[in-house]
Amino acid sequence: MKVLLFLLTVFALACDPSLDSKSPAQPFDPIRHDVESWRHGLIDDLHERLDARLSHKFVTKILDKEAKRPWGARLKGGIKYADLFQELYADHQMVFAGANGLNERGTTLLSYLEGASFHVLDPTDYHIERVRKLNDSFGEPVTQKLKLSGSDLEVIVGFLSNAEADGATKKRLLLDAIIEGRIDSLSHLTDHVNSRRALIAERMESAAELELRMADGALRFARDLRHFNLERLDWREIRDGGGSKKIIYGRLARTFDELKSSSEPQKVLDALSPPHPQYKRLLHARTRYQTIVADGGWKAVRPFKLEEGASSARVQELAERLAIEGYIQTPGETLDEELISAIHTYQRTHQFRETLEPKAGFWRSLNVGAEKRLAQIETTIQRWRESRFEGEPNYIFVNIPDFHAEVWENNERKMRFRVVVGSNRRRCDPVTKKWVMPDATPTQLAFLDHLDVNPYWNVPRRIVEEEFKSQIKKDPDWLSKNNYEEVKTKKNEWIRQKPGPDNALGKVKFIFPNPHNTYMHDTPKKKYFDYPIRAFSHGCVRVEEPESLAEYLLGREEKADRGDLETLWEELKTKRFHFDEKLPVFFEYYVTQVDDDGHVHFLADIYKKDARRLSEDKDAFDSCASKLPKAEDDGDWDAPSDSTSDFGP
Structure with a gap:
């Protein structure tokens, strides 16, 4: 019985919470938590804050002077963004430099900018030499070691408990209070600060210039890599955004904030690269051709x-x-299967027919110099920086000189098919006296809204005036014989072609509203797709596989199945299908591209856009007095005999 009573007593005592040997848990103190997290870096933060305060008057002096200089002078070696920095450096904070020259962030950033030539950008535009010279002038670093004691931390906790601030602002209040000697119990830290002040005073003017040169170089690079590009904005958006300068400055300010808060500034700038996979492929291809x-x-x-x-x-x-371009690995003197395969690969990547009976253009293409090929790659790299593409996962993409369209979904290419684009027929503008190509397919971004099955073709007035009237004059019944009809309303009248096997739009057209009134569509002239260079239309894009494209797009939204479309096509019934997801449609212009095997495709510069960009005198190039372009470097340029009388869009 005594044993039983003893055990019951022990059990009761063990269950009594008031007799717990452990002390009660302390309540969470956010201020103490912050101070503990700062403990090991607070002295470095104190040094940086002192450096920033000492350099601020020099930063202000430099910026006041630079901001008053003409834009052209700032552009040529000055602080280009001095007026923007007057806002960005209002908080007295140094981001890239201090009393010992470039900090870790600045050193990393300098190394990245030194490699700007990888992006076909000139490192000398980013103050590289001046930054190096300034950084080297600092010599041996000023080093001061000091550790915070436990009592120091208690004083800091007490000080911050009475401060009405939070986060980074609270830390800055603390650092400024120490520098200004407003915390008596931390006077030894103030003495430490004053000692450092004496050691670094003469360095701070150079530190201020180094900071601004580094920041200006970074933002110049950011502007050149991406932020200059306003292609996705129309004039109204630019106007409503305060003008192009304000829009670009806003982008640069956001990049500056990201650089300021990141420990890996190179990733901040690298993220500004064009996001399409072609860009990086071209960068690596350029390195290879530089070696060649x-x-x-x-x-x-x-x-x-x-x-x-x-x-x-x-x-x-x-x-x-x-072999030099990698089409064959072991060159020999016999025209064997390996060499024949290499010849065909070269022909395919330069828009020639694959044949052992090539035309003169094949040999002319082979003898285009490596320097010109490199220049073509570099021009395309710059064009990608001007692209409207911003990394959308789902989109339709037409590279006009490639004569293909692609459908991408979740960043994977799902379809690729041949297209016909606008012709490069040119005429002299009687007003400007410059060559124009009225049928050229325009570069643009629009959004797919709907498709029409068995569409009518409303003939543009320009085609009626330039091409139909002569036919009607020869034969008054020409319109009805070709399935056209005249439509009149109270306000307008126009000519349209009725649905049918000869309709210029074929079975389906894909509409993405745009100011150029261009679209993608089927065509009854399927033979055009057999030609390597397919520039035969009046500006719209003709699709080789319209049924497959229609089924794919409608299938993404379960709008219709194959049976629905087949019935409509058989009965020639017109029907419109609207899309819930408005896929972006990109028409762009790139004369070089890299395939999955790493081969660079050098495509026909059909509208002479690259030739114009590479010309020394663009006004002379545009002038109607200029000679016709010389023979093309690449591609079989033969055309069907009826292409000049093709009235289709």
Whole structure:
């Protein structure tokens, strides 16, 4: 019984919470938590804050002077964004430099900007030499070691408990109070600050310039890589945004804030690169072609008859020429299967027919110099920085010189098919006396709104005036014979072509409203898709696989199935399907692109956009007095015999 009573007593005592040997949990103190998290870096923060305060008068002096200089003078070696920095440096904070020169963030950023040439940008535009010189002038670093004691932390907790602030602002209040000697119990820290002040005073003017040069170089780079691009904005959006300068300055300010808060500034700038996979592929291709140019390029090859199995010195020349660009690995003097495959790959990537009986253009293309090929790649890299594409996961993409369209979903290419684009027929503008291409397909971004099955074709007035009237004059019944009809309302009248097998829009058209009134559509002239260079339309984009495209797009939203479309096509019934998701549709212009095997495709510069950009005198290039362009470097330019009388859009 005594044992039982003893056990019951022990059990009761064990269950009594009032007798718990552990002390009660302390309530969470956010201020103490913050102070503990700052403990090991607070002295460094104190140094940086002192550096910023000492350098601020020099920062202000430099910016006041630079902001008054003409824009052109600031652009040529000055602080280009001095007026913007007057706002960004109002908080006295140093981001990239201090009393010992560049800090870790600044050093990382300098290293990144030194590699700007990888993006076909000139590092000398970003103050690299001046930054290096300033940074080297600091010599041996000023080092001062000091540790916070436990009592120091208690004083800091007490001080901050009475401060009406939070986060970074609270820390700054503390640092300023120590620097200004307003916390008596931390006077030894103030003495430490004053000692540092004496050591670094003479360095701070250079530190201020170093800071601003580094910041200006970073924002110049950010502007050149991305922020200059206003292609997605129309004039109304630019006006409502306060003008192009204000919009670009807003972008630069956001990048500056990201650089200020990031420990990896190189990633902040790298994220500004064009997001399409072609951009990085082209950067690496450029490196390869730079090496080819540095090694002397390639020798000219002489035309000869290509016969399988033949061996000769000219075969050897051709094989060695193709090997330099990676089309063949082991060049020999025999025209064997490996060399034939290399020839066909070259032809395919330069828009020639794959044949052993090539035309003169094939040999002319082979003898285009490596320097020009490199320049073409670099021009395309710059064009990607001007792109309207911003990394959308779902979109339709047409590279006009590629004569293909692609459908991308979740960043994967789901479809790729041939297209016909606007012709490069040119005429002289009687007012400007400059060449124009009225049928050229425009570069643009629009959003897919709907598709029409068995559409009517409302003929543009320009085509009626320039091409239909002469036909009607010859034959008054020409319109009805070709399935056209005249439509009249109280306000307008126009000509349209009725649905049918000869309708210029074929079975379906894809509408994405835009100021150019261009769209994608089917065509009854399927033979046009057999030509490597397919620039035959009046500006719209004709699709080789319209049924598949329609099914894919409608299937994404379960709008219709194959049976619905087949019935409509058989019965020639017109029906419109609207899309809930307005896919972006990009029409862009790139004369080089890199395929999945790493081969660079050099495409036909059909509208002479690259030739114009690379010309020394653009006014002379545009002038109607200029000579016709010389023979094209790439592509088989033959055309169907009826392409000049093609009235379709």
